[in-house]
Amino acid sequence: MAKITYIAHDGTAFEVDAENGSTVMENAIKNAVPGIEAECGGACACATCHVYVDDAWTAKTGEAEAMEEDMLDFAYDIQPGSRLSCQIKVTDDLDGLIVRVPERQA
Amino acid sequence: MSENADIVETDVVIIGAGPVGLFAVFELGLLDLKCHLIDILDRPGGQCAELYPEKPIYDIPAWPEISGQGLTDRLMEQIKPFEPEFHFNRMVTGVEKQEDGSFVVTTDENEKIKGKVIVIAAGGGSFQPKRPPVPGIEEFEDHSVYYSVRRMEEFRDHDILIVGGGDSALDWTLNLQPIAKSLTLLHRRDAFRGAPDSVNKMKKLVDEGKIDLILGQVTGLNGADGVVESASVKTKEGDLIDVNCTRVLPFFGLTMKLGPIADWGLNLNENLLPVDTEKFATSEPGIFAIGDINTYPGKLKLILSGFHEAALMAQAAKKHISPDERIVFQYTTSSTSLQKKLGV
Known part of the structure; x- marks a missing residue:
């Protein structure tokens, strides 16, 4: 289990209890976090679940793999902490994770 | 626009060559209906081929795990006996009803295909540049x-x-x-x-x-x-x-858009085509819709649901084309006439 905080573009924070093995995207959709679309349903085939991982957490969430990097090419306003949330799996290590939702999805 | 473009004639024009469109060829083929398929992609498989060719799918009956490409390949093998004809890299721009009740479908390359019945199996719409x-x-x-x-x-x-x-x-x-x-x-x-x-x-x-x-x-x-x-x-x-x-x-990259289907005068509900669950008919007699593009109470966007819809639609399409012919329901396991069609 991990507590994840999603910060919507308008600054509203959403705290969610996420089960291990689920993805950061799935928890956002389940809890209706605004601004995460996940058009392809988590197949790493679009770029509409783009989030910015908080600087303090980028080491724990790890780096995007090649396929995810390719998809990030299609996202809007890529920043150093940019990830596709469908590719971040929840573990106990991520308890307290903070991600920000970008202004818009691709 | 040329008025004299050669018109290809067939029984059924299927718009969309994803898994559901492909399986429709099988069900229609068993009823002796010949199909042409049109797809905007350059190969069969639809989303399965474009979005997740390597991703495993776990909810296809009798396939505990199969990739999008694997499913497409097997469907292509299954429908081979019916010799479907494919028109790839084409978007259907218009559908026009003819006096005899048939339809002429026009593509963005100005090809014309005349079908007695149209089956829209266009999934989430056509893939277009994002x-x-x-x-x-x-x-x-x-x-x-x-x-x-x-x-x-x-x-x-x-x-x-x-x-x-x-x-x-x-x-x-x-x-x-x-x-x-x-x-x-x-x-x-x-x-x-x-x-x-x-x-x-x-x-x-x-x-x-x-x-x-x-x-x-x-x-x-x-x-x-x-x-x-x-x-x-x-x-x-x-x-x-x-x-x-x-x-x-x-x-x-590509995204899916409903595209010109919205302009064909069919009833739409939030970019989906409402159908009945007996025939999967749209608001226009002779135009059917199966797979992710349709909607009805209880609809699930599953490939397996699309397969079921294809089977029932095929019966309705046959009745639409040959209203006086008696359709004898048969099983591929036991019917010698179906086996002959399958070449087994």
Whole structure:
């Protein structure tokens, strides 16, 4: 289990209890976090679940793999902490994770 | 538009060659109906082939695990005896009802196919180039911003900005460079998804000073009356620069859009086609809709549901085409006539 905080573009924070093995995207959709679309349903085939991982957490969430990097090419306003949330799996290590939702999805 | 285009005639025109459209060929074939399929992609499989060819699917009956491509390959094998005809790289632009109750389907290449019945199995719609998330880009589309190159002459002697790092971006960089006044390739990182040979050729052009390569992202387009003059770019280092350009070609992948189906006069409900659950008929007699594109109470967007819909639709389509013929329900396991059709 991990507590994840999603910060919507308008600054509203959403705290969610996420089960291990689920993805950061799935928890956002389940809890209706605004601004995460996940058009392809988590197949790493679009770029509409783009989030910015908080600087303090980028080491724990790890780096995007090649396929995810390719998809990030299609996202809007890529920043150093940019990830596709469908590719971040929840573990106990991520308890307290903070991600920000970008202004818009691709 | 030529009025004399040769018209191909068939029993059923299926719009969409995804898994559900492919399986419809099987069910219709068992009832002796010949099919033509039209798809905007260059190969069969629809989303299975385009979005997740390698991804496993776990909810196909009797296949505990199968990839999108694997499912497509097996469907193609299964429908082979019925010799379906495919029209790839085509978008259906219009459907016109004829006096005899049949339909003539027109593609964006102005081909015409006449079918007694139309089956719309178009999933989430047709795959079309994605509009990049650049504010205000719409006002420049078709004047300065293009998502594909239909006529290279449109780009001659222009300052061209190509955005992207895949094969389309690289191919057009190589093809347009000789006729461009200047060409800039913009990509957010130094890794390219395209064929290694194209990447090498592009880098050679950069070394020779024939094109510019900028690492960064477009943040806005500047110009007036639909004509772009420059693009605002945030470089990888975080600098804000202006890139002069009068033609912009962004390659941001594909997205699904309902497309021209909305204009065919069919009842729509939130971009889906409402159907009944006996025949999967749309509001127009003779036009059926199966798979993710349809909606009805309890609808689940599952491939297996689409297969079921294909089977029932085929019976209804047969009755529509041959209302006086008695349809004898048969099993492939035991019917010698069905086995003959399958060539087993």
